[in-house]
Amino acid sequence: MSNKLSNSVPTDREVVLGILNNSEDALNRLYVGYFPMVLQFILNNNGDEDDAKDVYQEAIIVLYNKIKSGDFELSSKLKTYIYSVCRRIWLKKLSQQSKKTNNLSDFEDVVAVEVDFEQHEEKEIQFEKMGSALVNLGEPCKTIIEDFYIHNLSMQDICEKFGYTNTDNVKTQKYKCLQRLKKLFFQS
């Protein structure tokens, strides 16, 4: 019972405030709260559980970015918004797989999310590019770059982690890696 209570869907306000405060708990509850809705939608429209997970996570990212960008206004219920974004994303995926998209079974109301979706697509392209560039970069460059730029480790930490003799060597290594990564990123 207590488990159920903690899993209960948070209010829209709680979610927005939680995301603005980087609260992992709020994100968790949001995630758990609305996943069944999206799962139902995807499963009943020629998708499987993995599709549901991918679509749902993309939708949460869209919502997250929208809230973080600061101009978020609750013009509809979060539930409706998430559902609409998922629906839009799934439509795109269906058409990419050249499956028929004309008669989706809907379970919720739908609001217009076209603008947010287009923004998301651009970001998604950047994300994919960066991801593939990092993969192509190879180790140990990938980890060094990630540690330094994403996990915000200091030169000293990285130096110790990789067993470099001094930080200058790390700096040189990082520079080389970064140059290669830039090349990979901007070329693709």
Next chain:
Amino acid sequence: MKKDIELDAIIEDYLQGKLTAAEASAFEELRVNDPSIDQKVLTHKLFLESLKEYGKVLSLKEQMDRAHSQLDVTALSQKLGPHPSVIVNMWRKNRSAVAVAASFLLLTIFSIYSIQHNTKQNGTYEVMRREITNIKNNQNKLVRTLNSTPRTIKGPVGAAKFGGTGFALTANGYLCTNFHVVRDADSVYVQNNKAESFKAKVVYRDQQYDIAILKIIDNSFIPLSNLPYKLKKNNIGMGENVYTLGYPKDDAVLGEGYISSKTGHGGDTTQYQVSIPINPGNSGGPLLDNYGNIIGVITAKENQVEGATFAIKSKYILEALNAIPQDSLGKKPAFAKKNPLQGLNRTKQIDKIENYVYMIKVYN
């Protein structure tokens, strides 16, 4: 090479705002003077932003994966996924359509029902109005046309035009009947159950209550013995069994029924509604209760309602009677104090009453 590394570090520090104010302004000057460095800064800035964005999304995905691992996806998909049964699937997919169809159906049924209901009510309403505006047309005045039954009887020559029923109010020949029976009368004859006819004249008319009082003026008329019945002054309750004697044909006919409403046509409080079979010719007949009290005068029935006969309450007979000069009514009291019919069975009662109920024959 060394120089490039240094420059890169400076650009990074500059973008992250780690340079001091003096260093920053010096660097900005350098940017302005050297477009290649400016270009490098912009590229690096864009790149760093992409990288940060990437990192953010990555960590978000990690968080979500953690959240996802809490879920029992298999159980959920069994619950929410398409049902193996085709029918359930169809229901789920078309739930809204079915709901719309069902509400439409419901709405249709309701509107059809209410339309029917409305028409019915409208119909009644029209009927009611018609009845109210010309009540006379709608109520069958239970006047029997006697043209079809010419009989050679003692009394006037020729056939009577209309017939009704009347009953004795006093022993010396005062009779009560309906006003509408004698309305257009040139001459009125009354006939008793022994087929003896007497000439009578109308001494009192009350159109409002539809009551008329006749007086037998025939020389051959022998005053009656005391009246067997009593005039009930109080109102009578619903459901009381009643009966009437009348002349819808040339011999007296008994009709039996019960009081079905305390008000008459259109809520007329001067009348009862009686459920009793009535035919033309019954107008003016006495309505008696089980104990032989006269409780009303049969006057009309409703055309379009089965079994709705109306009878004027006895109170108004009494009022009419009071309008006649007391000395004309004779020495004997109009009605017995004690009801002689009380306790007798129906057959005996009728046996006695029969002699005091007359057929009214109207000529014009």
